[in-house]
Amino acid sequence: MSVAIQADPPAGRSMQALRESDIALLAGAELFRGIPPLEMEQIVYGFLSGAVIQAHPAGSVLLAPGCANDRLFVVLEGALTVQLEDELLGHLLALGPGQCFGEMSLIDRTGSSATVIAVADCRLLSIASRDLWPMMLVEPLLAFNLMQVLSGRLRSVNSALIRSHHICRDLEHEIRRDALTGVFNRRWIDEQFARQLERCQREARPVTLLMCDIDHFKQLNDTHGHALGDQALRKFAEALAGATRPGDLLGRYGGEEFALLMPDAGGDTAFGIAERLRQAVAAVAIPSAPGPVQLSASFGAASWQPGEAAISVADLFLRADEALYAAKRAGRNCTVLATRRDGLAQPDR
Incomplete structure (x- = not known):
């Protein structure tokens, strides 16, 4: 210059x-x-x-x-x-x-x-x-x-x-937020969930990861169009955010799948929270020309308890994802909790 x-x-x-x-x-x-x-x-x-x-x-x-x-x-x-x-x-x-x-x-x-x-x-x-x-x-x-x-x-x-x-x-806020739903995005999930899981294990506090998605979302998109599909995702995120506890970490994992990390929540507590979330989603009805579109969702949870061997966030996601697919195989609109002993608990509706 x-x-x-x-x-x-x-x-x-x-x-x-x-x-x-x-x-x-x-x-x-x-x-x-x-x-x-x-x-x-x-x-x-x-x-x-x-x-x-x-x-x-x-x-x-x-x-x-x-x-x-x-x-x-x-x-x-x-x-x-x-x-x-x-x-x-x-x-x-x-x-x-x-x-x-x-x-x-x-x-x-x-x-x-x-x-x-x-x-x-x-x-x-x-x-x-x-x-x-x-x-x-x-x-x-x-x-x-x-x-x-x-x-x-x-x-x-x-x-x-x-x-x-x-x-x-x-x-910083924008790059960590999902533009459609307003909840945190995958980038934020990858950063924060691992950090929070490590902290809970270090401090011997129970923690549960909950994976959930909208049932039959592809069919909803194909039948009613992507505009209503986007509205469904927003309403789904709002229902989840409105029923979580202060301190819980909610984000959009990808597509219609969302992830919720719950510090200080063991299996039973997490199961109850998941059921509350499922009921909040079931109360959502989206107006459409043929008639209201009712939402439902499936939930899969995996917990870590003090005294158990340490687990990585990737392994916790794997277990929660397996529980989510078990909920779908069980007919959807239910919650399945993965356990250390026998793999998967029975679904609850």
Whole structure:
């Protein structure tokens, strides 16, 4: 990236004359705020040396991240934008006549932390550090004003970081939610279920995984269309979410299949919860032209109890899936609980 501003213009060049309009503007500029116009003019003409008036066409990159800078710039004419490297933060603030930039890299000497671009042709008053510090000794208001500018910049960066955090949080929420039903998706299930199962086993707390899906969902789709099928999935998810306990983890595993992990729920407790869920789903009726479509669902559960050998989340899913298929073979609309001893408990309706 080509940066238009040189860190230290050649010495010995005479200072370009400030226009009357420049003097009037500087009298109200944020750097010279509170300083009488005559005193401000004496300071500017008395201390500044070298080529201090710079002109840049629109599109010029005036500062770039990492580039050394030992100058403070005051905008006399034109418009500039300050941008951060982070794509989420992007545009930080706009600068116009009377505002300054370059103060952070001037003070800490670690290079610019942002990109400053001219969005319109601009003229700048360029103040080198060798001139700025003596100016502040003569007029302490300059130091006070510069601290206010710096404080404003830090607040702008802080606000941008907060916005970025909210954006990241919203994006994180979106990539872990199923767009159709609003419950968590497979990616979230893969991350959280394994973590929660490991925690329950470490703390010797019972845990149960429940797999469930809508009975005859393909037939429902073929008969009534995908729009009603999508509505069925949403209503199914709502019924499940409305009947789960606080702390239970619900997500859409894929297609019409959903998974629910229930910490602190052994076989009997989980079986009761599954039956409550099954009844909540059975109460769902979706309006359609031929008549209401009644939903039903099958449930398969697999538990881990303290004292048993540790089990992986993949094995727990396998056992719960086997129980779900056993429920379907038993006629659907029922719950089957896998057990360690004899494989599968009898279905309950």
